[in-house]
Amino acid sequence: MKDAYHIPVLLNKSVEGLNINPSGIYADLTFGGGGHSEEILKRLSSGKLFAFDQDSDVTENVR
Numbered sequence: 001m002k003d004a005y006h007i008p009v010l011l012n013k014s015v016e017g018l019n020i021n022p023s024g025i026y027a028d029l030t031f032g033g034g035g036h037s038e039e040i041l042k043r044l045s046s047g048k049l050f051a052f053d054q055d056s057d058v059t060e061n062v063r
Helices: 011-016 035-042 056-061
Strands: 025-028 048-051
Parallel strands (some): 025 048
């Protein structure tokens, strides 16, 4: 994630609420600055995460 484009709200609480399966498949439909996606990816071993956002400038935040 690039410099603080957006500070995720309730990051840990919301990601913990997902009860992530390390091999599961997930979608972030409001990618924004990538904060939630980054935290989800930390919890995946063989799973997949698909991220989308309607704002074209968010592509600058993707590694």
